[in-house]
Amino acid sequence: MNAPVEAVTEPSGAAKSSTLGPILRGLVRHRxxxxxxxxxxxxxxxxLNGDATALITLDNALILVLFSVATNLxxxxxxxxxxxxxxxxxxxxxxxALGWANLHAPFWLxxxxxxxVGALVATAVGAVALRLQQWFFSLVTLAFSQLFYTxxxxxxxxxxxxxxxxxxxxxxxxTEPITGFEFVLGVTAICLVLLLAVVRSPFGLTLTAIRxxxxxxxxxxxxxxxxxxxxxAISGAxxxxxxxxxxxxxxxxxxxxxxxxxxxxxxxxxxxxxxxxFEGPVLGAFILQYGRDLLIQHTSHWQLAFGxxxxxxxxxxPDGLLGAAYRLIGRSARxxxxxxxxxxxxxx
Amino acid sequence: xxxxxxxLLASLSTASTLFLxxxxxxxxxxALRVVNIAHGSFVMYGAYILAxxxxxxxxxxxxxxxxxxxxxxxxxxxGSGMEISVMRRxxxxxxxxxxxxxxxxxxxxxxxxxxxWGGSYKSVPVPQGLGGSVVIADLAFPVYSLxxxxxxxAVAVALAALLRFTQFGWQIRAAVEDPELLAxxxxxxxxxxxxxxxxxxxxxxxxxxxxAPVQTIxxxxxxxxxxxxxxxxxxxxxxxxxxxxVGALVIGLGETLGALWVPALESVMIYVLMIAMLSIRPSxxxxxx
Numbered sequence: 001m002n003a004p005v006e007a008v009t010e011p012s013g014a015a016k017s018s019t020l021g022p023i024l025r026g027l028v029r030h031r032x033x034x035x036x037x038x039x040x041x042x043x044x045x046x047x048l049n050g051d052a053t054a055l056i057t058l059d060n061a062l063i064l065v066l067f068s069v070a071t072n073l074x075x076x077x078x079x080x081x082x083x084x085x086x087x088x089x090x091x092x093x094x095x096x097a098l099g100w101a102n103l104h105a106p107f108w109l110x111x112x113x114x115x116x117v118g119a120l121v122a123t124a125v126g127a128v129a130l131r132l133q134q135w136f137f138s139l140v141t142l143a144f145s146q147l148f149y150t151x152x153x154x155x156x157x158x159x160x161x162x163x164x165x166x167x168x169x170x171x172x173x174x175t176e177p178i179t180g181f182e183f184v185l186g187v188t189a190i191c192l193v194l195l196l197a198v199v200r201s202p203f204g205l206t207l208t209a210i211r212x213x214x215x216x217x218x219x220x221x222x223x224x225x226x227x228x229x230x231x232x233a234i235s236g237a238x239x240x241x242x243x244x245x246x247x248x249x250x251x252x253x254x255x256x257x258x259x260x261x262x263x264x265x266x267x268x269x270x271x272x273x274x275x276x277x278f279e280g281p282v283l284g285a286f287i288l289q290y291g292r293d294l295l296i297q298h299t300s301h302w303q304l305a306f307g308x309x310x311x312x313x314x315x316x317x318p319d320g321l322l323g324a325a326y327r328l329i330g331r332s333a334r335x336x337x338x339x340x341x342x343x344x345x346x347x348x
Numbered sequence: 349x350x351x352x353x354x355x356l357l358a359s360l361s362t363a364s365t366l367f368l369x370x371x372x373x374x375x376x377x378x379a380l381r382v383v384n385i386a387h388g389s390f391v392m393y394g395a396y397i398l399a400x401x402x403x404x405x406x407x408x409x410x411x412x413x414x415x416x417x418x419x420x421x422x423x424x425x426x427g428s429g430m431e432i433s434v435m436r437r438x439x440x441x442x443x444x445x446x447x448x449x450x451x452x453x454x455x456x457x458x459x460x461x462x463x464x465w466g467g468s469y470k471s472v473p474v475p476q477g478l479g480g481s482v483v484i485a486d487l488a489f490p491v492y493s494l495x496x497x498x499x500x501x502a503v504a505v506a507l508a509a510l511l512r513f514t515q516f517g518w519q520i521r522a523a524v525e526d527p528e529l530l531a532x533x534x535x536x537x538x539x540x541x542x543x544x545x546x547x548x549x550x551x552x553x554x555x556x557x558x559x560a561p562v563q564t565i566x567x568x569x570x571x572x573x574x575x576x577x578x579x580x581x582x583x584x585x586x587x588x589x590x591x592x593x594v595g596a597l598v599i600g601l602g603e604t605l606g607a608l609w610v611p612a613l614e615s616v617m618i619y620v621l622m623i624a625m626l627s628i629r630p631s632x633x634x635x636x637x
Contacts, residue, residue, distance in 0.1 A: 083385075143578065146619070303455050
């Protein structure tokens with residue numbers, strides 16, 4: 001993913017203007033960060049003027065954003081399509097819910113525990129699932145999703161099974177829609193910055209290199225398996241945080257949070273927005289959340305619509321809506337694509 | 349506790365349908381290097397279509413028997429249609445595009461099933477002549493389980509013969525090795541892909557037909573069947589039909605016997621077996637590493 005950054009550091013037309021040049025160049029160079037700041041400002045402006053219902057939808061959209069970006073660390077940057085990230089999302093939600101119901105543990109403690117437990121469980125799952133590559137890795141993650149769902153559904157004594165856990169599991173301050181929204185926005189923003197730091201770090205670049213040419217990286221003496229398990233653990237930790245945040249607007253945890261439908265959401269969001277861009281899943285998550293709400297008003301079959309949309313994007317614009325937009329708009333973005341990153345990605 | 353022979357018969361019957369699902373998965377991967385996430389959907393459609401036929405004609409008449417024969421063909425045509433309309437556009441792209449395309453189809457099939465059949469549970473009666481049980485040495489063996497096992501053995505033998513001895517079979521094996529060279533020799537490789545896809549979907553449809561009378565048919569069947577069939581394919585060794593058979597036996601027996609010994613693990617036994625297999629030998633029992 002460093003390719004686009006490299007490409008836009010070359011002198012562009014805008015650089016000729018003496019004062020505007022550096023600013024514009026800086027904006028293009030840090031467009032991911034700029035996009036995130038703009039999204040945060042728009043969210044804040046919209047959120048502070050919205051009513052309670054609008055705020056809860058926005059909360060859920062932001063949670064889906066974090067869930068999708070964390071999933072895309074595997075999907076886009078690592079070339080590992082995991083259909084089991086709901087394992088960790090559900091885990092985070094259930095940590096808060098069961099901590100409240102069974103242990104009377106404070107919300108804050110469980111929120112801090114969520115990424116740690118998520119990373120731990122993800123390490124175990126990843127260590128098994130990554131024994132297989134490509135297609136089969138994906139199916140094993142799907143199997144884990146089913147396994148977690150089954151366990152939570154059957155362990156009635158602890159989890160209350162199919163009924164789920166409902167109740168005032170979050171501090172009273174957060175039940176206030178505005179405060180809850182500010183909290184969700186804050187945590188999401190912090191997590192996104194951390195994830196951005198991960199993908200821009202040497203570790204993130206190695207991960208992308210593994211995606212592009214696994215064998216060559218292996219020849220360089222890098223332990224591919226260990227890198228991928230670590231990526232899986234990091235993704236699991238952030239998915240778990242997203243799950244813990246889920247309890248803020250919803251005050252609930254139920255077994256469906258573990259199923260393949262839930263696992264599919266971040267994958268759809270990432271593909272919609274564009275898996276090769278950090279901000280792609282952000283756009284995708286907003287489209288998915290608001291598009292689904294819009295569709296549900298007219299039809300209960302939103303999955304069909306999103307299935308068809310997903311199919312169209314996979315077949316026609318594999319770099320997603322944002323990728324396609326950048327391709328059409330920016331010269332530098334065009335250069336990035338013509339450099340063949342998409343084709344070279346290859347996921348071999 | 350029921351007699352051990354009855355337990356064995358039940359697990360063999362489970363293993364039979366698992367084999368039909370897993371052999372389709374393995375056939376597609378072996379011949380086309382495609383992993384179809386919508387494979388479980390074909391099983392679900394087979395069961396649903398049979399349920400519709402049963403609802404229309406009842407379980408008594410000969411019509412149900414016609415439906416039992418026709419449904420795998422219908423599902424096979426559905427599979428071929430999916431290959432022509434969707435999968436062909438993904439060949440030559442990265443495996444992730446292909447995987448996401450079948451994942452999209454999984455979503456589409458699931459929601460279409462909801463539109464066509466609704467969310468309520470459906471059931472199919474045991475076809476006329478297959479109800480009841482045979483008594484051998486004071487043990488009552490259900491006829492339907494024997495029927496399922498018999499049909500599966502016949503299909504397995506036919507499939508093995510098809511792949512080993514016929515022109516179609518060597519064409520499939522050649523397509524894996526070198527599709528271009530095969531095309532040069534005058535074989536219509538694209539049509540071969542369509543036929544293989546249809547065959548795999550037909551096997552899934554047959555599995556759906558066979559499980560319909562013994563299982564409730566409801567949304568979510570697609571995912572659970574897919575995962576079970578895939579675990580069988582992994583345990584047996586990917587891309588090998590005999591591996592699918594061995595894997596089905598191991599999972600079928602392991603699931604029931606394991607549940608007898610450790611009842612608490614009944615619902616997660618299959619996953620425990622998968623995790624154990626992947627930890628010890630990721631290439632599966634008969635797979636090449």
